[in-house]
Amino acid sequence: MQTRKQLITPAPATIPDQTKLARHTGAPEHGPGILFFSGGSALRDVARAITHYTHNTVHLITPFDSGGSSATIREAFNIPALGDIRSRLMALADQSVPDNQAIFDLFSHRLHAKASPELLSEELASLADGTHALFRPLPAARREAICRQLRQFAELMPSGFDLHGASVGNLVLAAAFLANRERFTPAIDFFSRLLNVLGTVLPVVDCNGHLAVRLADGKVLVGQHRFTGKEFPPIRSAIQDIWLTPSLQSASRITTPICDTSAAHIRRADLICYPMGSFYSSIIATLLPHGTGTAIAANPCPKVFVPNTGADPELFGHDLPAQVERLLRTLRSDSPETIADSDVLNIILLDKENGRYKGTLNRDALAARGISVLELPLVNDDSEPYMDGDRLSATLISLCD
Template sequence: MKRIVLFSGGSACRAINIALCGKAQLTRIVPAWDSGGSSKIIRERIGLLAVGDLRQALMTMAHGEGRAGDVVKICNARLSSNLGKDEALSEFLFYSQGRHPLLERMEPGLRGAILNYLKTFSSTVGNDFDFRNGSIGNFILAGATLAHNGDVNTAVFVFRKLCSIEGDVWASSLDSDLTLSATLKNGKRVDRQDVITKLSEEDAKVGIAEIELSTASGTPPTANTAVIEALARADLIAFGPGSFYTSLLPHLHIAEIADALADVRCPRVWIGNVLQCRETTDRSLGDLLQGVEALWARVQPQQGRLLTHALENRVLFPFEKTVGAFSYLSHGPSSNETYEAITGEYEDAWSRGQHDGQAIANVLLDLASRQSATTK
């Protein structure tokens, strides 16, 4: 099977991930700078790398591989958000003390490992921690990281074994103090990933000019060595779909990842989103990809283009059409394209604004196979 590496956020490429399972050796590369939701609370409390996107990608991989058993059901569980802190703690204890029916029926070794990780997490954060709306899977993964001396890669490896997952999922960096910032076109600075993804309508109209990925210490972000190894072996590397400025573009700001991408000779494909979002209001896919290549020219000035292909969803309306609050992403200018555009009807027939995972997977597998045939 072809080795495909997919840069993405935690959930946007879910359908594509599922469609590729069993047809490719898939590696997901997810952000390490998530600053919202349950990940934010864990980061602020104990300073761990954000685990939310890792957990989502692992659960998607498990589902795609047909391994959505009791462990996955537990890891996808989320505590109630409308309770007081004491009631939320009691709900957490229902899991961590092994009283949940799904935990009670697990074989002892598996159950013991999960409860150990929940106990490790609980003892570290203390009983005054705000468990409301927390993800049990995030707590397990954070507990596993703590139990293995803060080694996220080991925690992910153990997590994969718990769920019998074959595909790989890695954070692009192991730095636990990464912060994403954006500068708008009017000079306004917006800090933190979760704030950037929820730009006000006014700021979204102004638009993002550039982003910055930084560490608290001021040292440059470092790459996860597992990511570098995956890139070196890849038959195809894909970016997206996902939030352009907060899930996809920041990976290129990690110098070692950019260096590794400069060394590969396999197809490098950008999967265009179906819809605009707050981050890409009034932008076309052409605008965004020009931004990708402009950044690439700054970080790798001697390497020529980054992308070999771009997948563009065919917009079937001769007028502006929206799904909810957002318009379809148009193709935009093509005069400066340095990549091969592959246009198709990539929108899911049942979920408007979402990708048809099988349609995208078919294109990626075809490109990877053609590359192999050319290489031979």
């Protein structure tokens, strides 16, 4: 790796940096480019809050989810998961646009989980023709743009498609994806224009793969839904390895390169963040594509790890030091001999007073590896045990050069 200047971690007393916050609040369109590796809902509040300071965040999302509404669509059309991408786009929607709340309500709506197939088909029809009650607040142009996608989905939907619990937002994004020859960019662009999204959301890879893990007891679980603790009982043996597979029927490993567009965003980011969230399925999963660690190491910007302050079922058998080592091992996997720890991680953000962490970090040992531990009040009474989105956003903005 290239020689780079030593990053100096600010003193806790200087964060949040009120001067930086005031400057970026006044011109968020010129704000710093903070890049997040994540998926799921854990970063939703941060995504909303950070738009007050910058409209230039980049969110690289995992497309490997195999549970919920995404699973039904994936199985029917053999496409990557779209739900986490849709969720992040909605979190970044311009909150100052009056109609966006109505679109948010529409895209958050799920068809009834226990209704008869006939009633579900009727509701989809009312959505597709714009007569559903959720369309009433929308102006005609936006209504028709959404209805067009829902009609497209209804036409493409295979016979017997299970609409129980279907997310309207996922149906719309799936239709846009399928109508554009299964390309993410035009589908995401449609969503972004519709909601005036204040940031960039991308899949980390354009790959229809799945996640597999090996547990300490030797068991191999194929499919994200089998180890997140949501649809199956929580795991009771620690995850020791994670990789990509071609399908839910195969545990064989596949290697896929990171998208060129995603790699370019990584190389020019002003700060890279590995945030809280499901540690393996949301964070580590986005770092698996080949070339990710190399792109991160090539950028001399600050790299920040924000461990979970609450419980994460995927971290059974992992204390905080183990999480750091697992993260570093993944980040350096492209070239362990040439990528140093400090090339891919510089700061670990903790709230020791309010966070619920297992284990203690050896600060001196980490400092010798070029990694600083920064303790700040990131959890408040309303957010406990989780981090407050406003506080973490202000902290990340303050850490940008």
